[in-house]
Amino acid sequence: DVKVTQSSRYLVKRTGEKVFLECVQDMDHENMFWYRQDPGLGLRLIYFSYDVKMKEKGDIPEGYSVSREKKERFSLILESASTNQTSMYLCASSNARVGSSYEQYFGPGTRLTVT
């Protein structure tokens, strides 16, 4: 059974704090993704990674950075949290090997509140 886990379900941080959101997948997937989801705006891609130490900007990378030092782990970093980063953050992963289904699997989400 595919498992994508996220370090926290709920997180409350103060403005200006550095925030780390961790995501781990156990299926040896090449691709990993960070999204944020806000009412009325749908799912928006922040960053994705297609291999260890490789990353690409998504649609809304401003104010975020990422790290992928190991294949199974993809971290989202908010360098200096702001109130407009209050959101639901979703991590996902997918297999990129030729012949796979490329099905994307999601974690349970982290509800981040920045006060």
Add this chain to the structure above:
Amino acid sequence: KQEVTQIPAALSVPEGENLVLNCSFTDSAIYNLQWFRQDPGKGLTSLLLIQSSQREQTSGRLNASLDKSSGRSTLYIAASQPGDSATYLCAVLPFGGTSYGKLTFGQGTILTVHP
């Protein structure tokens, strides 16, 4: 640029009804289409994935069809139950996008099944 639209945005039906959710996409050059379910405050759960060469996929009371040439997919839910209440999202993987696995999502249909 691929755009994915889901109609209706919200749907409320009595228990036991058969229902259809619609998903349309503007660029027919897709590799696959995935249907997800999302419960409030939770992550996305993959329901069905249809490859571009397939016409439909079934899982229990769910049946998803794909008409790539017309840019449409439907999710059919038979004998709806209150437990089916959730947001349903569709997403497409572009034909040349399997290496990165980036999906384009619709805005979702909020389904309420009342007893």
